Amino acid sequence: MKKILTALFVTTTARACTDILVTPGASVEGSAMMAYNADSPTLFGSIYHYPPYNNDDETKMRSIYDWDSGIYLGQIPEESKETYNVVGNSNEYGLVIGESTFGGVRVLAYNQTDAKIDYGSLIWLTLQRAKTVKEAIHTMVHLMDTYGYASAGESFSLADATGQMWMMEVIGRGNDIIDDKTGERKLGAVWVAQRIPDGMVAAHANQARITTFPRQDPENCLYSEDVVEVAVHYGLYDAEADPLAFSFADVYDPLDFIGARQGEARVWSIFSQISSDPQFAQQYQDYALGNNLELRMPLYMQTKHKLTKEDVMHLMTSHYENTVMDASQDVGSGLFASPYRPRPLVWSLEESTQNNNEEDPMLRSKEKQSKSTTQYHNERSIATAKTGWSFVAEIRPHMPRELAVVSWYAMDDSSTAPRVPVYGSSRKIAEPFAGKGSQDGVTTSLLQMDWSKAFWVQNLVSNWCYSRYADVYPVLRQEIDDLQADLSEKVKQVDRIALELYQEKGPDAAIDYVTLFGVNTGNTVHGKWQSLFGTLFARFRDFYTIVPKNDEPVCGCQAVEPGMSEAVKHRIVQETGDHYKVAKGDKDHPDLLNGENAKESEREVFISGKKEDVGDIFTAIL
Ligand SMILES: *[C@@H]1O[C@H](CO)[C@@H](O)[C@H](O)[C@H]1NC(C)=O
Numbered sequence: 001m002k003k004i005l006t007a008l009f010v011t012t013t014a015r016a017c018t019d020i021l022v023t024p025g026a027s028v029e030g031s032a033m034m035a036y037n038a039d040s041p042t043l044f045g046s047i048y049h050y051p052p053y054n055n056d057d058e059t060k061m062r063s064i065y066d067w068d069s070g071i072y073l074g075q076i077p078e079e080s081k082e083t084y085n086v087v088g089n090s091n092e093y094g095l096v097i098g099e100s101t102f103g104g105v106r107v108l109a110y111n112q113t114d115a116k117i118d119y120g121s122l123i124w125l126t127l128q129r130a131k132t133v134k135e136a137i138h139t140m141v142h143l144m145d146t147y148g149y150a151s152a153g154e155s156f157s158l159a160d161a162t163g164q165m166w167m168m169e170v171i172g173r174g175n176d177i178i179d180d181k182t183g184e185r186k187l188g189a190v191w192v193a194q195r196i197p198d199g200m201v202a203a204h205a206n207q208a209r210i211t212t213f214p215r216q217d218p219e220n221c222l223y224s225e226d227v228v229e230v231a232v233h234y235g236l237y238d239a240e241a242d243p244l245a246f247s248f249a250d251v252y253d254p255l256d257f258i259g260a261r262q263g264e265a266r267v268w269s270i271f272s273q274i275s276s277d278p279q280f281a282q283q284y285q286d287y288a289l290g291n292n293l294e295l296r297m298p299l300y301m302q303t304k305h306k307l308t309k310e311d312v313m314h315l316m317t318s319h320y321e322n323t324v325m326d327a328s329q330d331v332g333s334g335l336f337a338s339p340y341r342p343r344p345l346v347w348s349l350e351e352s353t354q355n356n357n358e359e360d361p362m363l364r365s366k367e368k369q370s371k372s373t374t375q376y377h378n379e380r381s382i383a384t385a386k387t388g389w390s391f392v393a394e395i396r397p398h399m400p401r402e403l404a405v406v407s408w409y410a411m412d413d414s415s416t417a418p419r420v421p422v423y424g425s426s427r428k429i430a431e432p433f434a435g436k437g438s439q440d441g442v443t444t445s446l447l448q449m450d451w452s453k454a455f456w457v458q459n460l461v462s463n464w465c466y467s468r469y470a471d472v473y474p475v476l477r478q479e480i481d482d483l484q485a486d487l488s489e490k491v492k493q494v495d496r497i498a499l500e501l502y503q504e505k506g507p508d509a510a511i512d513y514v515t516l517f518g519v520n521t522g523n524t525v526h527g528k529w530q531s532l533f534g535t536l537f538a539r540f541r542d543f544y545t546i547v548p549k550n551d552e553p554v555c556g557c558q559a560v561e562p563g564m565s566e567a568v569k570h571r572i573v574q575e576t577g578d579h580y581k582v583a584k585g586d587k588d589h590p591d592l593l594n595g596e597n598a599k600e601s602e603r604e605v606f607i608s609g610k611k612e613d614v615g616d617i618f619t620a621i622l
Helices: 001-011 119-129 134-149 227-233 247-253 257-274 309-315 329-337 363-371 453-468 469-505 505-541 566-576 592-607 615-621
Strands: 016-022 033-040 061-065 072-076 096-103 153-159 165-172 190-195 199-202 221-222 300-302 344-351 369-376 387-395 403-412 418-422 545-548 559-560
Touching: 016 096, 016 153, 016 309, 033 096, 033 153, 033 309, 061 344, 072 134, 096 344, 119 134, 119 153, 134 153, 134 165, 134 190, 134 469, 165 247, 190 559, 257 309, 257 369, 309 387, 309 469, 329 469, 344 418, 418 469, 418 505, 453 469, 453 566, 469 505, 505 545, 559 615
Parallel strands: none
Antiparallel strands: 016 033, 016 199, 033 387, 061 072, 096 153, 153 165, 165 190, 190 221, 199 300, 344 369, 387 403, 403 418, 545 559
């Protein structure tokens, strides 16, 4: 069983994610803001809800399931007398936790026998038990060290209602560390947690980012005492080397090309859009490209201006637009300038060496068989098709703790899905968004489309957009931005009324009110997206763009032929030569880029009965 378990872990896809941490001093509203995309093709998008409960029996056991794989890991005691209300990745005290998986050195990733706590369960257990970042770090360390850490290297984002924001990086201790006092195997993880100074912005994306760290500054940096010792034990760090020069990221997650190009490049895309240093993008471009791994980017940076939540949402829509990594123009972008590519991210190309050695046919055939394989990759942008759910959370220190967190949830790709606001104290989640996850021991089928679920309808819209990206994305972007602006105004009103209720009638009345708002908004947005899919489907059907035209008796519409871009036409002709060339001697045919105009004028002639040669009409009708 153990063997099988280990084998299954190895083949399980870890979530690949992106996080942004904005401290209150870097935000227009004075709120902490956290963005988190949970990216996995097998993750069903839901907003998890764990209602609070009191617990008389602290020894009562509860089952733990691995969030990534759904595998049962074992049981642990309840421990707590009371738990807090958890909505998504936030709780009623204003604690918010996000993460991205960095994996790390092979010997310590997914390699603690009998470990019971995976990183997903760690998040939701901690949200049920902790009120502040400091408490959360304490709880996480307790859970990992007591019950074992079952996952790979992780970067966690933590924020609380006081506005503190921390990044915590952990990796398991493996199986070989023995406790001097007890003589027993030491479970759990080594870790470093660093506070992001107020006024700064940090980010992480599947690559460890904490390098060297201060040892005598517990206000701003905490770490496990054996963080260096464990590395020395596994031969990852020289016993003679200066422990103060120890870099967590370099030792436990050594950077390579893919780590930079597909992980750090996402951080670069965030930092370079908002940095106060106008040279930032240029300075670290080679690093992000994976060409200069020595030039590490800082853990956090100062922004050129304070950020709104819309700014943060915008950062999470990036497909590397206007950068050297923009993939929407090369041949892989297809006919519709798409930045999306099929997986896997890394692919190999077999290149056989052609040899036309006429003199020695034997040698020729032998060499024909010698093939070399070269690895290539696709860009990995922040916005990605496989996102299961994502949020941008506002954590507002100026609000009562029950109203502190508003998380803006999307159930798919952070560039093509709408976001609905949910308060951290909500007692109910709108049905289209509600659901349990694999961490609850629940399997959600991903083989049956369900119109009643936001995940499916948002995926429908996204996938329709992917199919004709250049035509659909601008329209969809506008829809999302308009919706966001509208909901933003609504949240301002709801805040005002909820605060009044809080002061006049107490927290319960305020919580009831924001719960109702969340449920109604969720239902409304879901309905909107159902009908938006219908609208987009009708409008972008059969490779036409159907636009309204009232005076058209046949359909009240016009079927516009969008044509192909000049770049695409050139590429086709380059690859196919004369194959599609219209024979010389034919009369001029209208450029179908303006097909609707051509059709229009020709039909007018046709209708008025003056057209002699109807051949051209058929060109347009074909
Ligand atoms: C996992 O840990 C065991 C025991 O410490 C070690 O022998 C093994 O090599 C590790 N696995 C990997 C893949 O490194």
